[in-house]
Amino acid sequence: MDFGKLTAASERMPRDLLTVSSRRFQCCANRPRRCVNRRYVAAHSQPEQIASAGAGNGSPALTLKLQEQKQQQQLVSMDFQSRYGATEPRKGCDVLVEALERQGVDVVFAYPGGASMEIHQALTRSTCIRNILCRHEQGEIFAAEGYAKSSGKVGVCIATSGPGATNLVTGLADALLDSVPLVAITGQVPRRMIGTDAFQETPIVEVTRSITKHNYLVMNVEDIPRVIKEAFFLASSGRPGPVLVDIPKDIQQQFSIPDWSQKMKLDAYVQRLPPRVSEPSQLEQVLRLIQEAKRPVIYCGGGCIDSSEEVREFVEETGIPLASTLMGLGVFPQSDERCLQMLGMHGTVYANYAIDSCDLLLAFGVRFDDRVTGKLEMFARRASIVHVDIDSAEIGKNKQPHISIWSDVKPVLRGLNRMLKSRDMKLDFSAWRDELQEQKQKFPLTYPCFDNDCIVPQYAIRTLAEITQGNAIISTGVGQHQMWAAQWCKHEEPRRWLTSGGLGAMGFGLPAALGAAAASPGIPVVDIDGDGSFIMNIQELATIHVEKLPVKIMVLNNQHLGMVVQWEDRFYKANRAHTYLGDPDAEAEIYPDFRKFADACKVPSARVTRKSDLKEAILTMLQTPGPYLLDVIVPHQEHVLPMIPGGASFKDIITEGDGRIKYE
């Protein structure tokens, strides 16, 4: 049972309350809406379920927490005021919308169509749910991901049947691989027409079976309250993930009296959630390994995103240096000298050096992805491995650990921190840190400087990072710019870094940024994008203008698919195979002109080509109220370095070169 997360959520409540209400005033400012003052709860769980799961443990502290949780729940249900009388029949779509309201949903990303228009009709009757109308279903699901990633709450998107539903597929796969809590609701053709190849019919439950954590086809209007409750619980508990709920149109239209007291039917799932309390003997073993280790290193991933404080405390107590995965950036502040930045294929030399020569690898909330490990046998080959993960299927999947702890990272680190504090371990890894510091001096992250006034992409990101000082939420597309943003942005806080890691879905940046802007109005949001990625969801320019979402877009425009070009340079003798995105008949000019796109959508924009103008242009972008597009023209010859080619190991690391050199 994921109690760590639940308690964290309740601790956060007051702050959430503030932000939610202030946001609500903002979004309601321009339209006459009656706002119901209602509390928001991030943890969606049933007290009964928790009680039954926790009964076996029986620790008094736990029971106390359960009681708190229970009270919290009751408070919420008491607070909720339905628009309908208790015995008043209403349409299935109204039941659905009320079910969402009861889950504390304040923003949905929904695009209507024939099979989902009932839901949209019901949404207009809701007083506290704001719909953000993205211009493409892929945009809307990425936006819901951005919302979820930046806030930690469950993102909700709604689409119609057929093409609407299939447009969600990429986003669902992305959310599954990056463990993003998401509930996607799709309309379906009426029950009687299912299987008849009706207009806009796809078997979306079949299609998405293997790319969702779970999915539902609702076949009875009375199931809606339970299914939605389950969907939110599944999406946010354990290892988070996407849940799809497919609702036929006749169910949306059918009248019923919902029974909100229905219990979830997830006993088997709840029983399989990881234990809340970790075995002290296992923690004892971990401490012993730390005690014996000379060169330990922490390998910290997306599973730590809600345990940032615990990770910081653990590093403080032990002095063990930390390398982060792409998904874990921001968990530990990069300004700290014990932070080795990102590891893996495009990670820093010193992070990969640390992994290669460590004797103890503390893997927290990670999955030994191939982009990180390269050749599996060579990865951390001298080290004992401690693997803590919430998903038992990840433990031992790629690399066999010496100690495996099946748990959320938070309670484990809390336990370790408590034990570390209570005894004097006399840990001293300064020699090891000095060695790494030396590597840091020897192989720092660098980028080339040219005499001419052209803008090197790394420099552009660095300049932006220096101005925002890690305070902005950064989203990216996929490709070179993504890796440079990972390397050069200062990641100081968790949940400020939105990127498509596992799936690597281009076009992620702009929609994710607008979702984050909807979730966190007080924080500046910058989408660092590439020209290829940006144009994949460029239609969302209209959304950010219409919905008044202050998203800043910095496009690093090199007229190429940079990452593929880099691989062509290195391994395909620089033969360009459809990686040029400009106009072949007019290579001298920049094509397409993104400023005109922006103009058409009433988004202010500018283009910058000279290094000397860059800082000024970025400042203008950040200071202009509302959305803004900055088109930064950069050379396409730059390579993302360092680089460990796929399937290779640390000794094969490449630190030099660019597209101006010929490779054999």
Place this chain on the structure above:
Amino acid sequence: MLRIQRYTISVFVGDESGMINRIAGVFSRRGYNIESLAVGLNRDKALFTIVVSGTDRVLQQVMKQLYKLVNVRKVEDLSKKPRVERELMLLKVNVPAAQRTEVLGLVDIFRARVVDVAEDSLTLEVTGDAGKLASLERRMTKFGIKELARTGKISLLRDKSEEVVAPPILPQATSVSSLTKVSDLEKQASEKVVTHIPVTSSSAEGDVYAVESDDEGVWSHQVLDPDWGDVEAAEPNGYMSHTLSMVVNDAPGVLNRVTGVFARRGYNIQSLAVGLSERQGISRITTVVPGTDESIRKLLHQLSKLIDVVQDITHLPFAQRELMLIKISALPSARRDILDIANVFRAKIVDLSNRSITLELTGDLEKMAALQHLLEPYGILEVARTGRLALVRDSGVDTKLLGQLQPLQASY
């Protein structure tokens, strides 16, 4: 660690339309070929017994992935534990009259049973472990095997006899004990109908989808129901169980594709048996699906787009058999009674400990249900069923059809 072995996994799942498809998907997306699969249903739950080969590590991964499915309640690797394993095979052999005695001798040796006799063929039913079935098959090859259908293995763990005598009711027991509560369920169902609000949509006119309001199609028959066969042809709207027999190429993902055709259209598979057939590389899938003649005919068209041979044998005379392993809690004092019941049903005892008895029973659906009902009071611990097998009777005679014909003839 890299040794490839054959593993038997049992998976216990909750009710959901398309569950078989979900399970099959876990295997097919990793390219593993399911060698055999037996699905036995019990009210709202199902027990899958899957045989798959791979390395130990592969198996561990698959089990963990199965565990991640929300409706899976229990996954168990039975391969290394003491267990009872049985498989059911129906075999149609070419037997000219001259050779019949020789074949019947073999039938005796293998303790098989003859279920159908025709001019020049015999249909045999035999249960046993894989080795026994293989050797019978080999013996029969020289006569010429016309058709062969196997259920796939089912397994139950053997009880350790030393253990203490208190009969614990395992969680599985509930899956069976619900049989007695049929009346309760019906009551619940009827109450549900009362609370149902018969108001149809106000915006039905001018809707994107015009739906005639005559009936709700297959969706009104939702829950997995092992006793569907009891109402064969009795439903006024033409609903009845259809037995489909398919021959498929033995490749990863085949099962996933086939079950997808059903799941996508909301059909609930009542029974499914996947096993090897008379030819190498070819598997036979026997499945029972409820539907009207019309809807099943459409389904067959969809299926025949996917696979080699598909045949609805519902309206032909066919022999059908199912295999059940059932473990009953039995203190020595109650043992005699149970053995009596077993005798009447010609069930075989395959395992005995001082707190339980495991029986093996073959027969048709009604026989299974009847035995379960009778054993209910003693406490049923575990049940594994294979799903139904069916082969067309060469003799052209079917008791059920005869029963239906009787009144017709009388009216002449």
